[in-house]
Amino acid sequence: MRTSGRTRKAAVIAVAGLAACATLITGCSSDSKDDSKGSSDSSSSASSNEKITLHVGDFGSFGYDNEKGAALYAEYQKLHPNITIVEDNVSDGQQYWDKLKLHLTQNSGLDDIQAIEVGYIGLAIQPNLANKFVDFKTVQGFNADDWLPYKEKQATTGDGKIIGLGTDAGPTAICYNKDAFAKAGLPTDRDQLASQWNGDWQKFIDLGKQFQAKAPAGMKFSDSGSGLFNAILASQPTQYSDANGKLIYDTSQGVKTAWDLSTEAVEAGITAGYQQLDPQNAWTAAFKTNKFATVTCPSWMVGLVQSNSGPAGQGKWDIAAPPQVGNWGGSFLAVPKSGKHVKEATELAQWLTAPEQQIKVFQKFGNIPSTVKALDDPAVQNLTNPYFPGTPVGKLFASAAKNITPAPIGPWDGNVKDIITKNGIMDMEKRHTSKDKAWSNVTSQIKDKVVQ
Amino acid sequence: MATSVRATSDGSPPSSRPAQRPSTQDGSRPPGWRTRLYRFDTKASPYAYVAPFFIVFAAFGLFPLIYTGYLSLQQVELGAHGKWIGFDNYTALWNSPFFWKALRNTFTLGVISTVPQLMMALGIAHLLNYKMRGRSFFRVAILAPYATSVAAATLVFIQLFNPDYGMINQLLGHIGAGHIDWESSKWPAQIAISSIVTWRWTGYNALIYLAAMQAVPHDLYEAAALDGASRWRQFINVTIPSIRPTILFTIIVSTIGATQLFGEPLMYGGGVGITGGTDHQYQTLSLYMYDQGWNVGELGRASAVAWVMLLILLLIGAANLLVARANRRKLGG
Numbered sequence: 122m123r124t125s126g127r128t129r130k131a132a133v134i135a136v137a138g139l140a141a142c143a144t145l146i147t148g149c150s151s152d153s154k155d156d157s158k159g160s161s162d163s164s165s166s167a168s169s170n171e172k173i174t175l176h177v178g179d180f181g182s183f184g185y186d187n188e189k190g191a192a193l194y195a196e197y198q199k200l201h202p203n204i205t206i207v208e209d210n211v212s213d214g215q216q217y218w219d220k221l222k223l224h225l226t227q228n229s230g231l232d233d234i235q236a237i238e239v240g241y242i243g244l245a246i247q248p249n250l251a252n253k254f255v256d257f258k259t260v261q262g263f264n265a266d267d268w269l270p271y272k273e274k275q276a277t278t279g280d281g282k283i284i285g286l287g288t289d290a291g292p293t294a295i296c297y298n299k300d301a302f303a304k305a306g307l308p309t310d311r312d313q314l315a316s317q318w319n320g321d322w323q324k325f326i327d328l329g330k331q332f333q334a335k336a337p338a339g340m341k342f343s344d345s346g347s348g349l350f351n352a353i354l355a356s357q358p359t360q361y362s363d364a365n366g367k368l369i370y371d372t373s374q375g376v377k378t379a380w381d382l383s384t385e386a387v388e389a390g391i392t393a394g395y396q397q398l399d400p401q402n403a404w405t406a407a408f409k410t411n412k413f414a415t416v417t418c419p420s421w422m423v424g425l426v427q428s429n430s431g432p433a434g435q436g437k438w439d440i441a442a443p444p445q446v447g448n449w450g451g452s453f454l455a456v457p458k459s460g461k462h463v464k465e466a467t468e469l470a471q472w473l474t475a476p477e478q479q480i481k482v483f484q485k486f487g488n489i490p491s492t493v494k495a496l497d498d499p500a501v502q503n504l505t506n507p508y509f510p511g512t513p514v515g516k517l518f519a520s521a522a523k524n525i526t527p528a529p530i531g532p533w534d535g536n537v538k539d540i541i542t543k544n545g546i547m548d549m550e551k552r553h554t555s556k557d558k559a560w561s562n563v564t565s566q567i568k569d570k571v572v573q
Numbered sequence: 574m575a576t577s578v579r580a581t582s583d584g585s586p587p588s589s590r591p592a593q594r595p596s597t598q599d600g601s602r603p604p605g606w607r608t609r610l611y612r613f614d615t616k617a618s619p620y621a622y623v624a625p626f627f628i629v630f631a632a633f634g635l636f637p638l639i640y641t642g643y644l645s646l647q648q649v650e651l652g653a654h655g656k657w658i659g660f661d662n663y664t665a666l667w668n669s670p671f672f673w674k675a676l677r678n679t680f681t682l683g684v685i686s687t688v689p690q691l692m693m694a695l696g697i698a699h700l701l702n703y704k705m706r707g708r709s710f711f712r713v714a715i716l717a718p719y720a721t722s723v724a725a726a727t728l729v730f731i732q733l734f735n736p737d738y739g740m741i742n743q744l745l746g747h748i749g750a751g752h753i754d755w756e757s758s759k760w761p762a763q764i765a766i767s768s769i770v771t772w773r774w775t776g777y778n779a780l781i782y783l784a785a786m787q788a789v790p791h792d793l794y795e796a797a798a799l800d801g802a803s804r805w806r807q808f809i810n811v812t813i814p815s816i817r818p819t820i821l822f823t824i825i826v827s828t829i830g831a832t833q834l835f836g837e838p839l840m841y842g843g844g845v846g847i848t849g850g851t852d853h854q855y856q857t858l859s860l861y862m863y864d865q866g867w868n869v870g871e872l873g874r875a876s877a878v879a880w881v882m883l884l885i886l887l888l889i890g891a892a893n894l895l896v897a898r899a900n901r902r903k904l905g906g
């Protein structure tokens with residue numbers, strides 16, 4: 122008899138719940154992040170004294186933050202008391218990019234400044250994404266010639282817009298274990314080695330074979346065939362794509378050279394078959410257990426060699442100029458047009474990437490500057506690292522950075538690189554697949570994945 | 574009747590003989606709006622009760638399902654607008670050796686992880702069904718693996734199966750077996766991954782079986798014992814037939830789980846997890862879908878994989894249904 126009363130009450134609750142669910146669902150579409158991000162008034166043409174907050178989205182470590190980095194944010198806030206800077210950092214670079222890509226498609230959730238890694242800049246300069254960023258060519262005080270010649274070229278779109286300001290560069294060198302070289306009866310002096318393999322990666326591989334013949338037990342010459350491939354390819358004038366961003370990996374002379382040399386090393390058994398920076402940390406652990414004698418070393422790798430080898434490795438490692446210089450890594454800062462404070466964000470991005478600031482980051486954090494002026498600065502040139510006693514680290518990388526030959530990049534570079542290194546070279550190392558079979562695996566996979 | 578009572582009880586004490594009141598007012602006026610509201614209320618409120626689930630289902634289940642189907646007919650990159658290409662994504666899948674490899678891997682991984690798992694669960698449930706000391710402890714303990722996260726379990730198994738310094742190769746070395754490459758050889762890697770799945774889900778299925786076994790009437794066993802049936806015969810001839818519907822249920826659930834196997838192979842592969850090893854040795858359909866969608870950015874192709882997976886699940890479901898129906902007919906006849 123009382124059922125209907127209960128039903129009515131329940132119906133009210135159910136309807137209320139229903140409404141709540143509905144708001145929950147539609148709630149997704151309204152962009153809450155933008156609201157909280159902006160200041161109290163929404164007009165973008167406000168006076169310069171208005172209090173605003175700028176969000177900087179980046180990944181890994183850019184060395185700008187106030188705790189571990191060069192405290193550039195604090196410095197800028199002191200110069201501009203009305204600006205508060207908040208850094209939204211995602212540690213994993215790929216996760217960061219995946220999220221950024223989604224945010225860009227939806228035009229929501231974007232930060233005022235977004236960092237872009239060189240591996241993804243080829244995608245970012247494609248028209249569908251590039252149009253969402255400020256073209257720095259139209260910005261006052263911007264001069265592409267301030268940077269190394271190749272740097273701003275990488276952030277230039279097909280129709281000549283420049284969407285990114287270069288942060289750091291990744292000139293490559295060779296890190297080698299002096300003790301191991303001595304045991305194998307090879308010279309240990311960095312200049313002598315550099316001149317021995319100067320100009321030709323083939324000489325480097327030949328030296329590796331020589332090393333392997335007398336190597337200490339359980340030790341390989343190189344950490345990984347894929348690391349070798351990346352470093353060799355980085356030094357080639359043609360890589361995966363042509364000047365129009367079209368994929369030419371199968372006809373590219375650079376890819377052929379890098380593939381032939383690195384697979385030669387793999388087949389000769391002078392590579393240890395690790396994957397650099399693997400999530401299981403096998404590569405990291407192998408530094409301490411002396412599984413390899415050389416690592417191809419972009420500037421950002423030096424810190425890893427140091428931390429992975431630990432205090433016991435101090436003084437054992439040295440750095441030499443590579444057979445041919447290449448660039449491996451480095452990033453850009455871009456400003457999305459949809460932001461509320463585009464003008465202020467642009468100014469901040471310019472300030473952060475100016476030579477003075479790049480030097481500060483380098484001193485504190487070791488990221489190699491990408492502007493010519495900063496590279497010539499004595500503070501960069503004279504830098505040494507107590508972990509590598511006597512090695513002119515700063516001079517080595519700064520001069521390498523200036524010798525980099527630019528290569529065209531394309532939107533598929535990252536995918537093709539992954540397939541060649543992980544499914545091609547690593548497959549040879551781990552499963553002893555033949556070179557020809559590995560290459561045909563690579564091409565069929567690229568055909569499967571790349572839809573041009 | 575209920576509504577009429579409520580309609581007339583406006584402040585006055587409820588009548589002890591409600592049947593009389595309507596008869597006095599019979600035909601004097603049409604049912605008021607409150608009456609109609611209440612009638613509507615009784616009819617509509619059950620739908621309101623179930624609405625929250627179905628609204629959430631529509632938003633997060635049905636809509637994505639249909640939208641994925643729509644996307645699968647387009648070429649759409651992450652961050653760009655789609656282009657209608659009809660069934661090209663499906664024909665591309667049909668022609669892709671990697672899709673077939675993923676399908677095969679999903680099947681083999683499913684079999685080697687589900688079959689031993691359910692057999693073991695059945696055995697464990699049978700043992701736990703006996704009266705013994707510390708029964709509750711054992712029952713809770715077998716569920717513990719289920720409570721660990723995929724990531725944590727996989728990380729531990731990666732260490733165990735490490736070819737160079739892992740415990741399993743060390744133990745195998747002691748008994749004289751050769752070095753097994755649990756990472757890159759196809760079958761060892763698949764066995765290692767299925768062992769993670771088995772470890773996590775055996776206890777869960779065992780508990781479900783145990784619950785079903787406890788519902789089997791005791792006199793069946795007593796009768797069987799009187800007839801001189803051994804424990805093993807009792808298990809085969811009494812327990813298994815009695816819990817057959819439960820077994821079917823766990824088979825369906827495990828099959829769905831196996832078809833969607835993702836986290837274990839992804840984590841197990843580490844840096845080459847997305848492609849399921851350097852040679853796609855253990856790339857499952859879910860991983861292939863993720864690879865196409867997020868690694869390469871071809872959302873249309875990934876959506877097509879998702880729909881193929883749905884079709885496969887529907888086929889498996891239909892097969893299960895037929896088996897169940899045949900089963901019922903056999904039991905009934």
